[in-house]
Amino acid sequence: MGSEVEAVAEAATAEKAGANAARLPRVASKTEDLYTLRALAGEEWDEVEEPEEPRFARVALVGAPNAGKSTLANALVGTKVSIVSPKMQTTRERVLGVATRGAVQAEYLDTPGLLAPSARYAGKKVMRSLLLEAADALAEADAVICVLDAVKRWGSNEHSALAAALRSGRPALAVINKIDYLQPPVAREELAKDADEWRARVLEVAALPAPASPPALDLTFTSAVAGEGVNDVHTWVASHAPLANWKYPSWWKSDASPVAHVEELVREQIYRRLNQEMPYVVEPRVFGWTPLPSGQLRIDVELAVRTKVQARTLIGSRGAVISGIRDRALAEIEDALGADALLYLRVVRKR
Numbered sequence: 001m002g003s004e005v006e007a008v009a010e011a012a013t014a015e016k017a018g019a020n021a022a023r024l025p026r027v028a029s030k031t032e033d034l035y036t037l038r039a040l041a042g043e044e045w046d047e048v049e050e051p052e053e054p055r056f057a058r059v060a061l062v063g064a065p066n067a068g069k070s071t072l073a074n075a076l077v078g079t080k081v082s083i084v085s086p087k088m089q090t091t092r093e094r095v096l097g098v099a100t101r102g103a104v105q106a107e108y109l110d111t112p113g114l115l116a117p118s119a120r121y122a123g124k125k126v127m128r129s130l131l132l133e134a135a136d137a138l139a140e141a142d143a144v145i146c147v148l149d150a151v152k153r154w155g156s157n158e159h160s161a162l163a164a165a166l167r168s169g170r171p172a173l174a175v176i177n178k179i180d181y182l183q184p185p186v187a188r189e190e191l192a193k194d195a196d197e198w199r200a201r202v203l204e205v206a207a208l209p210a211p212a213s214p215p216a217l218d219l220t221f222t223s224a225v226a227g228e229g230v231n232d233v234h235t236w237v238a239s240h241a242p243l244a245n246w247k248y249p250s251w252w253k254s255d256a257s258p259v260a261h262v263e264e265l266v267r268e269q270i271y272r273r274l275n276q277e278m279p280y281v282v283e284p285r286v287f288g289w290t291p292l293p294s295g296q297l298r299i300d301v302e303l304a305v306r307t308k309v310q311a312r313t314l315i316g317s318r319g320a321v322i323s324g325i326r327d328r329a330l331a332e333i334e335d336a337l338g339a340d341a342l343l344y345l346r347v348v349r350k351r
Contacts, residue, residue, distance in 0.1 A: 050246045051103040057241035058107045060137040062165055063147035064157035065113030068177040072147055072224040073097050073110040076233060080336065081254040082110045083268035100250040104238040107247065109137040114161040138164060143171045143240045145233065150221070151181045154205045162206035166217065171240045173218045174202045175233060180223040188229055191221045259286045262333055266301055266345070269329040270314075273321060278313060281306055288344070297341045299333065304350045311347050322347065 061069045070082035077097035095110040111134040138144060146165040148158060165172045176198060179191060191198070199219050218236060222229035254261070263284045271279040288300030303322075305311050315322050322345055330343040 055104045055241035056244040057142045060109045060141035060144045063161045067147040067149045069147045075224045075230045083264050096255045098252045104241045105246040106237050111137045138168045145173045147175045150176045150178045176221045265332045266329045269325045300344045302346045302348050
């Protein structure tokens, strides 16, 4: 089955093959940031230039699954640092993005969606790991943004996210996101007139036990996908950023290496194309990163699955599924890297 899977997968990418180049002897690991990668390439770095009174804030983004945290993180940073899909727990690890505006530099920590404790997830290592990622981000943050879906009925997951944000002791902002989905449509200005009612609703869902006094909570409205209201979030973050040196150059956007980012972009398309448990069992891993004489970049990625059935599902009839994943991921990768690339996907069984 292994050779059959690899042959079909390779055939699905053959039309964009290009030149046959030898593998690079080394592929950068996903923990190596751009500083390390440029150092390996022999490039020198200048010290971080910053204004006379720089401000720096670490901001945790929390919320229930599918509230739009990753979309908001991308909008705040100004580029795609977090993958996005309609499925729960697309963000599996904490993602760091950086935005620099004026004298303020903000480090945004996009976290996995917070879920209320339940028997369904009890004892699952993956779920505990996701919750720890969010808890660690809260512990490190100077400020917390809790993202809430404007059109969804709030329940136990929203309670968990709000309670975590408000109990953190950090300045907290409730972002009512996806206002573009409200029916009938309501302008941000009109929503702002009812901000006190929305705030009361948020605090009711948070349901902090007495005798805790009502916590300080700011509130704003956004459509992160349209970029609406994002400037207000920037302004709020700037108002809570302490005087501190910047950690990154002003152009810096993410701590993820290109290798890690490519793996995430492939995983995003797997989440978008496959259903049920399939997206969660496929593990992309870059194993080849080869600049070609043509100027193109050849990237080889293996997709590890557990069973033959999963492998067949991932490939699809005549390679249709894996070809669709490849084509959509390639477009995202070329946009992210700013380079013409060839993407090869190979399905393998986990050993």
